[in-house]
Amino acid sequence: MSATTSVDDRLAAVEARLRRVEDELAITRLVLSYGPAVDSGSAEATAALWDDGGRYDFQDGAPVIEGSAAMASMVRSPGHRAHLARGCAHVLTAPAVRVDGDRAVALCYSLMHHYVSETGIFQVSRVSANRWELVRGPSGWRVGSRVNRLLTGDEAARALLAGG
Amino acid sequence: MSATTSVDDRLAAVEARLRRVEDELAITRLVLSYGPAVDSGSAEATAALWDDGGRYDFQDGAPVIEGSAAMASMVRSPGHRAHLARGCAHVLTAPAVRVDGDRAVALCYSLMHHYVSETGIFQVSRVSANRWELVRGPSGWRVGSRVNRLLTGDEAARALLAGG
Amino acid sequence: MSATTSVDDRLAAVEARLRRVEDELAITRLVLSYGPAVDSGSAEATAALWDDGGRYDFQDGAPVIEGSAAMASMVRSPGHRAHLARGCAHVLTAPAVRVDGDRAVALCYSLMHHYVSETGIFQVSRVSANRWELVRGPSGWRVGSRVNRLLTGDEAARALLAGG
Numbered sequence: 001m002s003a004t005t006s007v008d009d010r011l012a013a014v015e016a017r018l019r020r021v022e023d024e025l026a027i028t029r030l031v032l033s034y035g036p037a038v039d040s041g042s043a044e045a046t047a048a049l050w051d052d053g054g055r056y057d058f059q060d061g062a063p064v065i066e067g068s069a070a071m072a073s074m075v076r077s078p079g080h081r082a083h084l085a086r087g088c089a090h091v092l093t094a095p096a097v098r099v100d101g102d103r104a105v106a107l108c109y110s111l112m113h114h115y116v117s118e119t120g121i122f123q124v125s126r127v128s129a130n131r132w133e134l135v136r137g138p139s140g141w142r143v144g145s146r147v148n149r150l151l152t153g154d155e156a157a158r159a160l161l162a163g164g
Numbered sequence: 165m166s167a168t169t170s171v172d173d174r175l176a177a178v179e180a181r182l183r184r185v186e187d188e189l190a191i192t193r194l195v196l197s198y199g200p201a202v203d204s205g206s207a208e209a210t211a212a213l214w215d216d217g218g219r220y221d222f223q224d225g226a227p228v229i230e231g232s233a234a235m236a237s238m239v240r241s242p243g244h245r246a247h248l249a250r251g252c253a254h255v256l257t258a259p260a261v262r263v264d265g266d267r268a269v270a271l272c273y274s275l276m277h278h279y280v281s282e283t284g285i286f287q288v289s290r291v292s293a294n295r296w297e298l299v300r301g302p303s304g305w306r307v308g309s310r311v312n313r314l315l316t317g318d319e320a321a322r323a324l325l326a327g328g
Numbered sequence: 329m330s331a332t333t334s335v336d337d338r339l340a341a342v343e344a345r346l347r348r349v350e351d352e353l354a355i356t357r358l359v360l361s362y363g364p365a366v367d368s369g370s371a372e373a374t375a376a377l378w379d380d381g382g383r384y385d386f387q388d389g390a391p392v393i394e395g396s397a398a399m400a401s402m403v404r405s406p407g408h409r410a411h412l413a414r415g416c417a418h419v420l421t422a423p424a425v426r427v428d429g430d431r432a433v434a435l436c437y438s439l440m441h442h443y444v445s446e447t448g449i450f451q452v453s454r455v456s457a458n459r460w461e462l463v464r465g466p467s468g469w470r471v472g473s474r475v476n477r478l479l480t481g482d483e484a485a486r487a488l489l490a491g492g
Contacts, residue, residue, distance in 0.1 A: 007171055007335055007336075007339065008171075010339050010343070011174050011175065011178070011339065014178055014339070014342055014343060014346060015178060017346055017350065018178060018181055018182060018185070021185055021346070021349055021350060022181065022185060024353055025185060025353075028258070029261065032259065032260040032271075032272075033260045033271075035257075035273065036260060036271045036325035036326075037325075039293070039315065039321075039322065040322045040323070040324075040325035041322060041326075042325075042326050045326075084317070084322065086317055087315050087316040087317035087318075088315065088317075089273055089291045089315045091257060091273050091275065091291070092257065093258070093419060093420065093421065093422070094257070094258035094356070094360055094421075094422035096357050096360040096361045096364065097357065107361075108360075109363065109417055109419050111441070111450075113288060113291045113315070115291070115314075115315065115316045115317060117316075121288060121290075122275075122289075122290070122291045123288070123449050124288065124449060124450040124451070125449050125450075126449075126450070127417045127419070127443070129364070129367070129417075150415075150443075151367065151415050151416065151417045151443065152443045152445075153412070153413050153414055153415035153443060154415075157367075158367065158368045160368075161363075161367050161368035161370075162368035162369075162373075171335055172335075175335065175338050175339065175342070178342055179338070179342060182342060182346060182349070185349055186345065186349060189349060189352055189353075192422070193424050193425065196421070196422055196423065196424040196435075197435075199421075199437065199489075200435045200457070200489040200490075201489075203457070203479065203485075203486065203489050204487070204488075204489035204490035205486060205490075206489075209490075248481070248486065249481050250481055251478075251479050251480040251482075252479065252481075253437055253455045253457075253479045255437050255439065255455070256421065257421065257422075258421070258422035277439070277455045277479070279455070279478075279479065279481060281480075285452060285453050285454075286439075286452040286453070286454070286455045287452070288452065
């Protein structure tokens with residue numbers, strides 16, 4: 001930086017870069033909090049990751065979950081509880097995050113593991129491409145949209161991962 | 165920030181935020197160093213992640229490993245060496261980190277993969293919830309306590325993940 | 329920091345620390361972008377991760393891929409397309425990054441998952457130790473060298489992970 005750059009300008013530049021770094025870390029933390037939230041059956045903690053009107057399109061052909069209240073209902077559902085009782089892990093990889101002001105996109109993989117009591121080991125039931133769209137709200141970053149597509153050879157998953 | 169905020173105050177705020185960011189990255193690096201350390205059989209590198217009196221409670225019902233010297237012994241043990249000779253990977257996901265001054269909590273998953281020579285592919289032998297408690301010491305962040313619980317449907321793993 | 333430290337010195341220290349943090353995040357983003365790039369069949373995006381003369385030694389005994397143009401060719405190859413059509417995920421864990429000026433080393437795991445249509449679930453076809461050597465160039469961090477070794481019990485993978 002040139003010797004004539006004022007202290008005020010240097011400080012402003014540092015503050016802006018730091019905010020960019022904090023955004024990237026906050027979004028990473030948000031995505032990495034999803035697994036512990038759903039695998040512990042914490043309905044409120046899961047819902048709090050989503051924007052009030054945020055969406056979760058978790059599978060081609062299945063109904064889209066609309067809104068954070070519906071996320072909480074999903075976690076409390078008998079179907080989800082049956083997963084937990086069997087032994088289940090929603091393993092998410094750290095996302096590649098791209099922040100653009102008050103919006104961001106994050107790409108990662110989710111791998112659903114189930115315990116198989118007959119063999120005593122785990123199976124990888126689902127591997128999905130994940131595209132998260134995040135929005136900065138009054139209380140920080142939240143999920144505006146999350147879309148998952150199974151990596152079973154279909155074009156939909158490839159399109160999701162190409163859009164990063 | 166208001167125009168009347170002094171340069172000194174702005175600098176102090178930036179320094180504090182930056183330290184918070186560095187802490188989160190240091191803890192992430194610490195957790196992500198565990199796999200390479202144990203899978204390469206590096207006893208000293210593994211021990212150096214732990215506080216001298218740090219604990220590793222790796223399985224319900226098994227003895228807790230107490231202290232960094234005991235961590236080194238674990239890595240040097242015939243049992244651990246047999247894992248390595250067979251083909252083994254301690255795959256840890258990036259942790260969701262929450263820093264609070266000189267203490268921090270990190271939640272992640274560990275997935276132990278073993279090579280199966282009969283099939284030429286790998287099996288997922290164990291999937292565990294991980295809760296790390298970190299402490300800042302004179303030479304940086306170290307593990308004060310790590311607790312793993314298998315995600316086989318038991319309440320213990322869910323309680324661990326809920327406590328983030 | 330002592331009360332006599334000048335504003336200029338404090339700013340310079342903050343700028344240097346911030347650059348170190350940005351480097352670590354940029355390298356993490358680079359590594360985490362590999363999976364989405366190859367699994368979407370994005371040849372240019374994959375090539376752009378590598379330095380023009382960067383290398384990818386992906387398997388003991390196989391030819392080393394030399395240069396970013398050869399990376400693009402790999403992604404366009406019939407062999408790679410067959411993987412995608414079958415259903416394939418190159419799942420990389422977040423790397424443990426060590427930055428040293430304009431060079432860096434990152435260690436992580438890669439887990440290749442394939443969809444198995446007969447069973448409807450996924451298999452873990454390969455689990456490899458990964459050592460990335462990164463270089464800072466005129467347009468940011470790029471891969472100078474990436475070496476993978478299968479974790480099938482051979483010494484090569486352990487040596488790779490020990491060198492962090």
